[in-house]
Structure formats: structure tokens, C-alpha cells
Amino acid sequence: MDLSEQTLEKIEKTIAKFPKKRSAMLPILHLIQEEKGYLDPEAEEWVAAKLEVTPIQVREVVTFYPMYRQKPIGKVHVKVCRTLSCALVGAYKVCEKLEEELKCKRGETSADGKYTIEFVECIADCGKGPVVQVDDKMYELIKPEKAGELAEEIKRMAEAGPEAVATAQPGTPGFKG
Amino acid sequence: MIQKLPVQERRIVYKHVDEEGYTNDIECYLKNGGYEVMKKAYQAQPEDLRQEVLNSGLKGRGGAGFPTGMKWKFVDHKSGKPIYLICNADESEPGTFKDRQLIYQDPHQLIEGMMISAFANNCAQAFIYIRGEFINGARILENAIEEARAKNFLGDDVLGSGYSCEITVCRGAGAYICGEETGLIESLEGKRGYPRVKPPYFPAVLGLYQCPTIVNNVETLCQVKHVIDMGGDEFAKIGVKGDSGTHIWGVSGHVQRPGYYEIEAGACTFGDLLHDFCGGPLPGRQFKALIPGGSSTKVLKWGEKFKVKHPNDGQEYEWGVEDIPLDAISIGLCGTFLGTGGSIVMDDSTDMLEALANLNAFYGHESCGQCTPCREGSLWLEKLSGRMTSGKARPEDVPLLKDIADQVAGRTICAHGEAVAWPVQSAVPKFQDEYLDKISKQASGQRYNPAGYPLI
Numbered sequence: 121m122d123l124s125e126q127t128l129e130k131i132e133k134t135i136a137k138f139p140k141k142r143s144a145m146l147p148i149l150h151l152i153q154e155e156k157g158y159l160d161p162e163a164e165e166w167v168a169a170k171l172e173v174t175p176i177q178v179r180e181v182v183t184f185y186p187m188y189r190q191k192p193i194g195k196v197h198v199k200v201c202r203t204l205s206c207a208l209v210g211a212y213k214v215c216e217k218l219e220e221e222l223k224c225k226r227g228e229t230s231a232d233g234k235y236t237i238e239f240v241e242c243i244a245d246c247g248k249g250p251v252v253q254v255d256d257k258m259y260e261l262i263k264p265e266k267a268g269e270l271a272e273e274i275k276r277m278a279e280a281g282p283e284a285v286a287t288a289q290p291g292t293p294g295f296k297g
Numbered sequence: 298m299i300q301k302l303p304v305q306e307r308r309i310v311y312k313h314v315d316e317e318g319y320t321n322d323i324e325c326y327l328k329n330g331g332y333e334v335m336k337k338a339y340q341a342q343p344e345d346l347r348q349e350v351l352n353s354g355l356k357g358r359g360g361a362g363f364p365t366g367m368k369w370k371f372v373d374h375k376s377g378k379p380i381y382l383i384c385n386a387d388e389s390e391p392g393t394f395k396d397r398q399l400i401y402q403d404p405h406q407l408i409e410g411m412m413i414s415a416f417a418n419n420c421a422q423a424f425i426y427i428r429g430e431f432i433n434g435a436r437i438l439e440n441a442i443e444e445a446r447a448k449n450f451l452g453d454d455v456l457g458s459g460y461s462c463e464i465t466v467c468r469g470a471g472a473y474i475c476g477e478e479t480g481l482i483e484s485l486e487g488k489r490g491y492p493r494v495k496p497p498y499f500p501a502v503l504g505l506y507q508c509p510t511i512v513n514n515v516e517t518l519c520q521v522k523h524v525i526d527m528g529g530d531e532f533a534k535i536g537v538k539g540d541s542g543t544h545i546w547g548v549s550g551h552v553q554r555p556g557y558y559e560i561e562a563g564a565c566t567f568g569d570l571l572h573d574f575c576g577g578p579l580p581g582r583q584f585k586a587l588i589p590g591g592s593s594t595k596v597l598k599w600g601e602k603f604k605v606k607h608p609n610d611g612q613e614y615e616w617g618v619e620d621i622p623l624d625a626i627s628i629g630l631c632g633t634f635l636g637t638g639g640s641i642v643m644d645d646s647t648d649m650l651e652a653l654a655n656l657n658a659f660y661g662h663e664s665c666g667q668c669t670p671c672r673e674g675s676l677w678l679e680k681l682s683g684r685m686t687s688g689k690a691r692p693e694d695v696p697l698l699k700d701i702a703d704q705v706a707g708r709t710i711c712a713h714g715e716a717v718a719w720p721v722q723s724a725v726p727k728f729q730d731e732y733l734d735k736i737s738k739q740a741s742g743q744r745y746n747p748a749g750y751p752l753i
């Protein structure tokens with residue numbers, strides 16, 4: 121499997137941080153998924169060799185955790201929270217509106233490959249619901265009336281290159297994630 | 298004892314949250330007296346620090362409310378194996394969003410609290426297990442750890458004390474069950490987050506890598522810093538007997554001003570919280586139900602009366618929901634729990650059956666599947682309540698819901714079983730009239746209560 125120098129370096133550093141290699145499983149799978157977009161059998165085997173476990177032990181992990189994907193997704197990943205606090209203030213309507221605007225059903229990727237919408241469980245920002253996580257950015261207080269505006273922004277993100285959507289770096293004053 | 302104090306926040310761990318000009322870098326933290334408590338603590342003996350925490354009466358803020366000093370006492374120091382400290386930053390209980398602010402806005406407070414706790418318990422290494430969705434939170438923590446390392450607040454020979462300890466961040470990947478401490482440990486070992494059977498796998502004895510392990514919540518570890526700063530006895534004076542310190546109330550749902558409020562235990566009531574802090578119900582609405590401390594705590598209904606005899610003063614009280622004082626003892630007397638303090642408020646536009654179906658869908662999705670009562674029970678509850686909201690309900694489905702829930706609680710490996718059962722067990726008796734009314738009216742498949750948003 122070909123991984124970038126950068127990712128390989130991060131993987132080595134991550135393994136060194138844990139008393140046992142296998143503990144680096146979740147972080148490494150995140151790193152590979154960030155570069156490749158998803159985790160295929162080749163990736164599973166590569167990780168198994170790296171951490172000195174069997175491929176099935178990697179597969180068990182990949183299939184247990186909702187955030188790991190075995191298939192590619194759209195360019196922009198939209199996660200709408202569906203749990204009670206967000207639902208009480210309109211999350212179901214927001215999700216419907218985004219589905220309509222982005223021409224993409226929940227749990228699926230749009231035909232043009234631009235968007236994937238997931239209707240996810242609570243993302244721990246319940247006081248500012250409804251919340252929508254777009255890639256690594258949180259959009260808060262997205263009332264159904266504001267879902268159209270958010271859809272426009274998401275469309276712009278899909279058009280723009282990756283530089284344009286990169287978030288500010290931590291360590292810079294005022295960075296709040 | 299329940300005399301009414303002027304209602305105001307008492308910010309201890311949230312002192313700098315949302316403060317104008319306060320940033321999450323180490324320079325800002327140091328300007329505000331950061332790491333001074335740690336410097337003081339590293340002059341003391343570890344066992345003395347543990348005694349302070351025991352004296353403080355601090356209880357865990359992750360939901361179960363177990364006394365922290367006691368948890369630390371159970372740690373096996375004689376095995377000769379390394380002892381590990383894990384910060385539970387999974388924050389996965391629906392309605393809970395308190396640790397997020399600490400992680401994003403004041404990460405060094407957490408690191409200081411962890412380095413004090415690690416030193417106090419002779420821990421060989423510490424970990425922060427953070428939920429996968431907090432991508433930027435993990436970046437902030439990693440950055441803060443490097444900043445702290447550069448100043449020798451962690452790493453080798455911390456502050457010249459001869460004590461060395463690393464903090465390693467591990468991001469989860471979206472599984473609620475990894476908030477349960479033994480599921481978390483499995484996950485941190487690079488496996489599926491299957492909770493372990495207790496006994497024998499009590500973390501204090503057989504935790505991470507089968508070594509003694511302490512798992513504490515983010516807020517708990519931040520509170521430890523203040524316990525050591527004030528001294529255990531001083532800390533114990535805050536709050537009420539049996540519940541010391543402050544609680545962060547994270548209010549969501551149908552109020553004018555949802556948000557987080559740090560309040561001294563017992564200093565005010567739910568009424569004060571929801572009216573004075575949160576601005577009361579939305580225009581033209583009335584409160585109907587409250588889930589007080591995260592989605593798995595038992596629901597309270599407006600109009601209910603709680604006749605209690607308070608152990609702290611021996612007095613008898615009759616409380617409505619709004620009269621319940623905000624401390625673990627009083628809330629416990631009303632048949633529910635303070636939990637994480639994540640209060641979900643529902644007003645009279647809410648269809649309570651849809652609300653229950655929403656939660657059942659959550660628990661069905663999050664069961665790890667190891668034990669049959671939880672795996673099957675949670676899915677049956679999800680399917681049954683889901684069907685009941687779609688116009689295909691029978692009156693006998695209402696007792697059936699409760700019947701299923703009754704067969705889950707107490708029969709499982711971990712407390713997810715209770716989390717599955719409690720919302721149903723509490724809501725069915727309290728709202729069954731509404732459910733039955735809905736069932737008789739909704740045969741057409743139309744939404745029963747179109748005033749509110751759909752919840753399922």
C-alpha cells in the first residue's frame with residue numbers, strides 16, 4: 121500500500137506513544153482513512169502487519185466503529201445530528217432540507233460524488249442544536265429555516281479546492297475548533 | 298437547609314470558559330496562574346494528595362457519581378505492575394456537552410489536573426480517550442501537551458521531581474459504548490469496545506493491559522486541581538452534605554437560552570435553572586417533561602409531586618419538578634439521577650412517544666451486542682416504538698414496551714442495559730395516557746402532534 125511520507129511518519133510516531141503496539145490501532149486507522157478516504161482489505165492487512173496482529177483483528181475494529189468506512193464517500197462529508205436535543209429543535213427537518221438541496225439521501229453519497237450525508241447520533245454540542253458537522257467543522261444553531269444557507273455553503277465547499285476548506289491551526293490564539 | 302440563595306453561577310472549573318480574550322494556549326494559561334497548583338502538589342507526598350481528594354467528597358462527573366477518592370483508594374499499589382490513568386473524554390451521553398468546553402477552551406486545566414492526579418496515584422502513563430468526532434479537540438489537546446512538555450510540566454523528570462509521566466491522546470471512532478470505562482479500556486487496547494465483565498475486571502485491579510487503572514471524567518480531573526488548590530476540607534464546604542463542589546448544568550431543548558451553567562450543588566432548584574438562567578419556556582409554551590442528567594436518566598413530568606424525607610435535615614418536603622434542589626441527593630430522592638447534568642427540556646409541543654422512540658433508536662444503535670437482553674431488547678424497543686409512531690400501534694404495545702425494558706435492566710454486562718431500560722421504564726407509567734390517546738387517534742398514519750418538530 122502506498123502511503124505518503126507524512127502519513128508514514130505520523131504512523132511511526134503514533135505507535136511509539138503507546139506501551140503496546142496494538143493500542144495504536146484506532147489512531148492509525150484514522151490516519152490511513154484521512155489519506156485514502158476509506159479502509160479497504162489491503163489497508164487492513166497493512167495495519168495487521170504493522171501492529172503484529174491478524175487481519176481479522178483489524179477487520180473487527182473497522183466493522184465495529186461507525187466512523188470507519190469500507191467504501192469511498194463524497195468530497196464533502198455532512199453529518200447531521202439526529203438525537204433528542206437536536207431533534208427537539210428541528211434536526212429532522214434540517215436533514216430533509218439538506219437532502220433536498222444537495223440531492224443526496226441520508227446514508228448515501230450523491231450521484232455526482234460531491235456529498236455524503238449521514239444522520240448521526242449526538243455529537244456533544246446539544247446546547248447549540250441543531251448541529252451539523254461538515255468534515256471537521258461544526259455548524260451550530262442550524263434551524264430548519266437556516267438549512268438552505270448551510271446547503272449553499274456546503275456547495276461552495278464542494279467546488280473549492282482542499283486549501284479553501286482547511287481550518288485554522290490549533291495553537292494560534294483564538295482557535296476554538 | 299433548602300433556603301433559597303440568590304441565584305448565581307459559581308464558576309470553578311468553568312472560570313475561563315467564554316471569557317473575553319482567554320485563549321487555549323499555554324501563555325494565556327500561565328498568565329492566569331496556570332500550573333501553580335501542580336508545582337505545589339509536586340512538593341507533597343502522593344498519599345497526602347489522595348487523602349485531600351478523599352476528604353473533599355468529590356464525586357465523579359462522568360455520570361455514575363462514584364466518589365473519586367474512594368476510586369483511587371481501590372487502586373492496587375502492591376502488584377508491582379504499572380498504574381495507568383485514563384481521562385474519559387468520550388462525552389457521548391446524549392444531552393451532555395460540558396467536557397467539550399473544557400477541552401476546546403481550557404485544555405491546560407485538564408492537563409494540570411491530570412498531571413496532579415497521575416502524580417498522586419504514582420501512574421506510569423496517562424491517556425486521554427477522546428471521542429472521534431472531537432477532531433479539533435484532539436488537535437488542541439495534542440498541541441497543549443507539546444506546549445506543556447516544552448515547559449517540563451509533563452514528560453521526563455517533571456519539574457525536577459524525579460517523577461516522569463507522558464500523556465497520550467487516543468481518538469475513538471464514534472461508538473457510544475466506548476464511554477463505558479471497560480469498553481473504553483478495550484478500545485484503548487486496539488479492540489472492539491466490548492465492556493468487560495466485573496468482577497473480575499475492575500479497572501482498579503485489572504484495567505488497561507491487565508494493570509491497575511484509574512478512569513476519570515474530564516471534569517472530575519479538572520475539579521481535582523481545585524481540590525488540591527483549596528484543600529479537601531475547604532472543597533467539601535462547597536455544596537451540600539453528600540454532594541460537594543459545583544455541577545455544570547448543560548441545558549438543551551425547549552428553553553429560551555440553552556447553554557451551560559456552573560452552579561454550587563444544592564444552591565438552587567430546577568425552576569431557578571430553567572427560568573432564571575435559561576429564560577423559561579419558549580413563547581406561548583409550557584414545560585412538560587425534563588430528562589435531568591443525560592438521556593439515560595429517568596424522565597420527570599411537570600405536575601408530578603415528590604414526597605421526600607431529606608436525609609440532610611430530616612425534614613419532609615413535597616416538591617414539584619421545579620422545586621427540586623440541584624444536588625445529587627435531592628434529585629436521587631425524586632427517583633432519578635443527576636448523571637452528567639445534561640438536562641433535556643421538552644415543552645407541550647412535544648409528542649412524548651416520538652421522544653421515546655428517538656431515544657430508543659439511539660440505544661438500539663449503540664448497543665455493543667455482547668449480551669442478549671441488551672442487544673435484542675434495545676432493538677425491539679427501537680422497532681416497536683418506531684412502529685408505534687407511524688400509525689400502526691396497538692394499545693397492548695404500551696405495556697409491552699415496559700415489559701421488554703423490565704427484562705433488560707440488571708441482566709447485562711454493563712450499565713448500558715440500564716440506560717436502555719430507564720427511559721422506557723420511567724416514561725411509560727408517566728405518559729401512558731398520552732400514548733394511548735395517540736394510538737386511538739392516529740390510525741390514519743398522520744402525525745399526532747404536528748405542533749412540534751418530528752422526532753423520529
Ligand SMILES: Cc1cc2nc3c(=O)[nH]c(=O)nc-3n(C[C@H](O)[C@H](O)[C@H](O)COP(=O)(O)O)c2cc1C
Binds near residue numbers: 361474479517518
Ligand atoms: C453506556 C455508558 C456510557 C458512558 N459514557 C461516558 C462518557 O461518555 N464519559 C464519561 O466520562 N463517562 C461515561 N460513562 C461512565 C464511565 O463508565 C465511568 O464511570 C466514568 O468515566 C468514571 O469517571 P468519574 O468517576 O470521573 O465519573 C459511561 C457509562 C456507561 C455505562
Ligand code: SF4
Binds near residue numbers: 491
Ligand atoms: S449491556 Fe449492552 S452495551 Fe453493555 S456489554 Fe451488554 S450488549 Fe454491550
Ligand code: FES
Binds near residue numbers: 241245392
Ligand atoms: S443531541 Fe445533537 S449534539 Fe447532542
